[in-house]
Amino acid sequence: MVRVDGDMSAQARIESGPDASGALVVNVIGEIDISNADTLGSALEAVVADSTDVLALDLSALDFLDSSGLAMLLRIAGRARSVEVRNPTNVVRRIIEATGLDTVLRIAP
Amino acid sequence: MAGIDTVHDPDIAMDPTPLLGDQDRPAAAVPARSPRRRASVHAVSVLVLVLALAITATLAVTSWSLHDDNESRLLGQRVREAGAVLEGAIPSSQTPLISGAVLMQATNANSGEFRALMTPLATGRPFVSASVWPTHAADPRPLAVVGTAPDLARAAVATRRSFLEHVVNHSGVSILDFLDESQRRLGYGVATSGSARYVVYAEVDLPRNRRSRVDSNAAFSNLDYAIYLGRAADPSRLLAASVADPRFNGRTASDIVAFGDTSLDIVMTPRGELGGSLLARLPWLIGSAGTALAIAAALLTERLARGRRHAEELAAENAMLFSEQRSVAQTLQHSLLPDQRPVFAGLDLAARYVPGVDGVDVGGDWYDVIDVDDSRVMIVVGDVSGRGLRAATVMASLRYATRAYAVQGDLPSDILTKLSRLINVERDGQFATVLCGLVDVTQHAVTFSSAGHPRPLLIADSGADFVATAVGPPVGVSGAPYRDTTVHVPHEGILLAFTDGLFERRGETIDEGLARLREAAIGHGVLDLLLDELLRALIPNGGNDDVAALAVRWCALTAT
Numbered sequence: 001m002v003r004v005d006g007d008m009s010a011q012a013r014i015e016s017g018p019d020a021s022g023a024l025v026v027n028v029i030g031e032i033d034i035s036n037a038d039t040l041g042s043a044l045e046a047v048v049a050d051s052t053d054v055l056a057l058d059l060s061a062l063d064f065l066d067s068s069g070l071a072m073l074l075r076i077a078g079r080a081r082s083v084e085v086r087n088p089t090n091v092v093r094r095i096i097e098a099t100g101l102d103t104v105l106r107i108a109p
Numbered sequence: 110m111a112g113i114d115t116v117h118d119p120d121i122a123m124d125p126t127p128l129l130g131d132q133d134r135p136a137a138a139v140p141a142r143s144p145r146r147r148a149s150v151h152a153v154s155v156l157v158l159v160l161a162l163a164i165t166a167t168l169a170v171t172s173w174s175l176h177d178d179n180e181s182r183l184l185g186q187r188v189r190e191a192g193a194v195l196e197g198a199i200p201s202s203q204t205p206l207i208s209g210a211v212l213m214q215a216t217n218a219n220s221g222e223f224r225a226l227m228t229p230l231a232t233g234r235p236f237v238s239a240s241v242w243p244t245h246a247a248d249p250r251p252l253a254v255v256g257t258a259p260d261l262a263r264a265a266v267a268t269r270r271s272f273l274e275h276v277v278n279h280s281g282v283s284i285l286d287f288l289d290e291s292q293r294r295l296g297y298g299v300a301t302s303g304s305a306r307y308v309v310y311a312e313v314d315l316p317r318n319r320r321s322r323v324d325s326n327a328a329f330s331n332l333d334y335a336i337y338l339g340r341a342a343d344p345s346r347l348l349a350a351s352v353a354d355p356r357f358n359g360r361t362a363s364d365i366v367a368f369g370d371t372s373l374d375i376v377m378t379p380r381g382e383l384g385g386s387l388l389a390r391l392p393w394l395i396g397s398a399g400t401a402l403a404i405a406a407a408l409l410t411e412r413l414a415r416g417r418r419h420a421e422e423l424a425a426e427n428a429m430l431f432s433e434q435r436s437v438a439q440t441l442q443h444s445l446l447p448d449q450r451p452v453f454a455g456l457d458l459a460a461r462y463v464p465g466v467d468g469v470d471v472g473g474d475w476y477d478v479i480d481v482d483d484s485r486v487m488i489v490v491g492d493v494s495g496r497g498l499r500a501a502t503v504m505a506s507l508r509y510a511t512r513a514y515a516v517q518g519d520l521p522s523d524i525l526t527k528l529s530r531l532i533n534v535e536r537d538g539q540f541a542t543v544l545c546g547l548v549d550v551t552q553h554a555v556t557f558s559s560a561g562h563p564r565p566l567l568i569a570d571s572g573a574d575f576v577a578t579a580v581g582p583p584v585g586v587s588g589a590p591y592r593d594t595t596v597h598v599p600h601e602g603i604l605l606a607f608t609d610g611l612f613e614r615r616g617e618t619i620d621e622g623l624a625r626l627r628e629a630a631i632g633h634g635v636l637d638l639l640l641d642e643l644l645r646a647l648i649p650n651g652g653n654d655d656v657a658a659l660a661v662r663w664c665a666l667t668a669t
Contacts, residue, residue: 034495034496075538091618099580103582104582104588
């Protein structure tokens with residue numbers, strides 16, 4: 001488990017591990033904004049290898065995501081061959097959909 | 110956040126940055142850096158040293174003075190004790206003489222009686238000689254002698270007579286000294302009363318070398334003493350001392366005890382520290398420990414002062430670098446933004462750019478109005494992810510690229526497609542949402558394409574609705590292609606394009622924010638008032654995010 005604290009107020013931590021289907025599940029818990037997006041990105045780089053096949057981003061516990069956080073997640077998602085987003089909160093889901101990102105960050109049913 | 114960690118010191122004045130209206134001024138000139146001053150000791154360290162030494166000195170002097178008082182007090186006690194011991198010993202030598210005097214008076218100087226009494230006492234201890242004398246003889250001679258011949262017998266007749274007279278007139282024991290003889294002696298004379306007919310007299314030998322140590326008496330073993338006959342420490346009247354030369358230097362104390370008709374003066378001096386060595390060493394301990402502490406404290410203070418000065422210098426540099434960076438970014442951004450009142454024939458235009466109150470960094474929002482030809486103009490609103498110089502520079506690239514594509518007559522979807530080749534979120538870590546709208550004044554139509562950007566609001570008499578523009582992925586994210594949507598805008602309609610800073614709030618979905626925006630937009634006809642009212646209603650205290658907003662409506666061609 002990796003804990004990343006921003007210098008202002010955003011705090012986030014990551015939990016990760018493979019699931020039964022072999023996808024790398026990464027659980028992002030907390031909030032991502034400009035204050036911790038970079039450090040969280042570095043932490044995720046360590047977890048998501050360039051050779052990752054399927055990356056599943058579990059955003060059920062992600063309470064806030066701004067454009068810096070979104071850019072960072074897109075960058076990390078590019079390291080995997082395919083990406084899906086699992087259980088995003090309503091707020092995050094609507095951001096992904098309204099920004100035309102649902103083709104890139106596929107929201108798993 | 111990207112950039113330098115800053116230490117904000119309110120005492121350091123920051124270079125005032127150029128604001129709107131100073132767009133022609135180049136980026137702030139770099140002021141000369143203050144040279145690092147080397148190695149002069151800070152006044153505060155010297156002060157700490159002086160203060161600590163002063164305190165140490167005071168404590169050392171105080172403890173020395175306490176020690177000194179203590180030693181004097183103890184010595185005084187010892188001397189009085191010695192005096193008491195001496196005083197206690199005197200009667201043992203004098204009492205038998207008084208008994209002898211009474212006996213002689215009663216027996217008429219019976220020599221047999223005298224011998225019987227005195228023989229045990231006059232064979233060395235305490236007396237070397239005991240004799241009985243007549244009181245009123247012209248040439249006094251001893252009537253009986255026990256032990257050695259008394260020195261008094263060899264004294265001049267005047268001496269003998271005056272001494273005997275003195276003994277008779279003086280109650281108690283009278284002392285006669287023979288301190289000038291090679292064998293020094295003291296004589297004690299006693300008579301029963303003023304009418305006595307006899308004087309009993311005894312002599313003691315004083316130690317030849319006047320030296321006698323007080324042995325095995327622990328109370329006085331660390332003291333040297335000298336005992337004088339009389340009330341003063343007269344060397345010619347020294348009776349006994351523990352050292353060869355009793356002229357004591359240093360601390361002395363004396364006590365005077367009665368001795369017959371005269372006195373004994375006992376003078377003592379300590380051989381070491383009466384109060385123990387700790388109290389004597391204390392001033393030195395304090396002095397050395399205190400000095401060491403003083404130096405350590407001064408060194409620490411100096412180190413802290415240097416550290417602080419270094420930190421202040423660093424902070425000043427940081428603040429300067431930061432304000433440089435900020436002013437460059439602000440200059441860049443402010444020089445990029447067009448007029449708040451762009452002009453195009455047939456259109457009424459108004460725009461606003463409001464930076465976020467977080468305000469430390471510049472943001473990546475922009476708007477633009479680009480003349481395509483006489484009857485068409487491209488309106489653009491964009492939002493680059495993140496903040497700071499990185500966002501501002503990406504924004505500049507996109508803005509100018511858009512202008513270039515727009516003046517070539519590209520459709521909005523083509524522009525977005527081309528923009529999306531300029532940046533790549535996986536490589537650059539940034540994306541941008543962009544809305545392009547090609548406004549055709551003669552057709553009263555607008556062709557939109559959106560790259561991840563919020564749909565524009567169309568405000569008409571019937572209400573306000575978001576334009577059904579197709580939304581593609583943001584610029585910099587590869588994916589679905591962009592599509593154009595053409596909308597007919599009624600005569601009185603107002604189109605409002607904006608960035609998400611205008612409506613987004615933490616903790617709610619964007620739909621809730623958009624609904625609020627829609628409600629607030631209804632009922633305002635004048636563009637400037639519309640924009641001001643929206644800002645007032647939606648972000649009264651300023652938001653964290655930047656806001657760019659652009660409002661367009663048709664106007665009669667004859668209007669200016």
